[in-house]
Amino acid sequence: MIQLIELTKRFGQLVAVDHVDLQVKRGEIFGFLGPNGAGKTTTIKMLAGLLKPTSGRALVDGFDVVTYPMEAKRAIGFIPDQPFLYEKLTGIEFLRFIGSLFGMEKAEIEWRISDLLGLFELDGWRDELIEGYSHGMKQRLVMSAALLHNPKVIIVDEPMVGLDPKGINLVKRIFRQKSEEGVTIFLSTHTLEIAQQLCHRLGIINGGKLIAAGTIPELMAVLEDKTDQTGTLESLFLALTGKSLHE
């Protein structure tokens, strides 16, 4: 469902993403881990169409994001880490606007909005201007917008930022449910616990290079090979990104 082929992004001299090769299957929840500045957000932005690759390709649902951007974007529900929205629209107006951009039928937009506002507990705020929403509410509104058109792929940058424990629990439940329905989820996170609980497979990126990818047992095996000892996901992450546990 998602395929990255030699994907590279340079900003002048800086190589933010360096020849990344990766495949994510249908219905899979793939966690993208890495320290700050490793290239997670850059990769996600290239998938979402906000950045253009310097070289290599990124395919979503079989469509190249550069040569067939409309088809690729139609398959994606994108959730950024910072929920910048049209502050002067109400929640329901914003969702209707997004539905129209994705070419949905009016009736379909209305019942999907009704479902999603209930699911994300924004019912009471539907007619309030977004400028009055808290950060967490804006984040939940962005998630509603991303799920509105029933995307085949959900791309999320730091999904739990700004959410309270109840919200985090809700999002985990929704992602699992979506995954069971065959939706592919590509998420970047710093929170190893969430990655461990939620993801079928993980990829670890450091200095723009994908240094490891696989299921948690597969990655643990890598750790054992490297250090001759068993450990946790945290120790694996630190070992692979070149930092000791004492750092």
Next chain:
Amino acid sequence: MITLALLFWVVIFFLFYKVLVYFKSIEILGEILLAKLMAVVFLTFFLMLVVSNIITSLSTYFLSEDTKLILTLPVSTEKVYLSKYLITLAHSSWMVLLFGIPVFMAYGAVYGASIGYYLWLATILLVFLLIPGGVGVMISMSLVNLVPARRARGALVVLFVLVLAALYLFFRFLQPEKLVNPEKFSELIDYLAMLRLPTSPFLPSHWATRSLFPLLKGQFDESMFFFLLLLSSGLMSALAGSWVCRLLYYRGWSRSYESREGGIKRMPLLEGFFDFLMRPLHESTKAMVMKDMRIFLRDARQWSQLILLCALVVVYLFNFKVLPLNKVPGITFYLENIISFLNVGLAGFVLSAVAVRFTYPAISLEGRAFWIMMSSPVELRRLIWSKFWTSLVPLLLLAEALIILSNTFLHVTQFMMIISTVTIFLVTIAIVSMGIGIGAIYPRFQVEDVAQIHSGFGGLIYMIICVTFIGMVILLEAWPTYLIFMARIGGRYLTLAQWIEVIFCLCLTVFIILAAIFVPIKLGLKRLSRLEM
């Protein structure tokens, strides 16, 4: 581009130079008029600076994003005050400086002033800015403790625009052109008598004038006294600002987050009407237009500019109504038609001034939410054209209303009416297209205040290009229009050579208009499609 900006600056200089040379040539009264004009310029700048500092300080002290971080750091209130004070001064004063410097330089050129005048001018201007800065900050500090910052800013912007519009209408309806009419000479004497009265000696504009004006003639008189008055008041106002800040800042900052900005939330009738009008449009285009319309009506900083626009239109039409053309017997007919032709240029200029506020910022107004458009399956071409149509319809209505009504007041021939309505139709399309295109070439998604969009470099470039374009169209149309007009008046046919000239000029005009419509949109689209967020 910098050359074009400099050119604009030079034009202001020469315009003022011409006016000042004319004033100076009037015996006895010339000097008084020049001094009074300088006092009026300083007073206007002072009032504009006070209001501008109030609005800017509401943003810098209370609503800007960095304040949240700064207030958590171990930084004293005085330091926060001082840094924000300097930012406020810079943001609210650069425009006044930009337009003020050529005016005062024109004074220097008219009097052949020495280098001392220019050095003194620079000093006076810098010191002059301090007072409205301190006053503005103090007013906004007090205001925010009464009304939360977001509401205060919205209300202030509306108030500011209303005051400007009222002042504009007031001065226009005084009909100052009557003062140059010999029949009204007695009124002129009264007017000058009024001018001889001193302006309030307590106003900084008076001190600045009294300090600067003698230097034009190489005299120093009381310049130092008035300069010290300005300097001490400026420093005192800055110091008083810091006291007020210590007393009121935290309380006001906390209150600024207690409320949202006011605005109209529901407008079912208007929305229903627009929905009906946009039936033929694509669903996503319709959604984009509706979204822009809602945001426009809910943002006081955007819709309040319509008040100024209305004042502008009323005065524009009033000017044509009171034009004393019938006082020049014999040539009235020609004059009316020539003015009708120049009217197209003038209307084009007014439309550019309107478009720089409403059309040019259209793309930048997407703001940091632009990621939504970029990650949606909507081609940027559709976004650009939706913005184009949203701007074009109201501007076309405005343009045609201006031209048809003013031509009716002028009693022009049917031929001139057709020429001007068709020209303004095409010119408006080009003005809108250039606004959207250049706005897309210079997008400013990160600005916290919408006024910063059109007052930036791109806005200036847009205005310069618009004025150049309108000038070219008028010049190219003038000759063929003259030939056809004169032939019709004389009951003659055009010669073959004249036909060739007419066709050549008109083809070139059409080519320029078409280029102005399509090239900016194409360049803007190219820039946006390369944009990365």
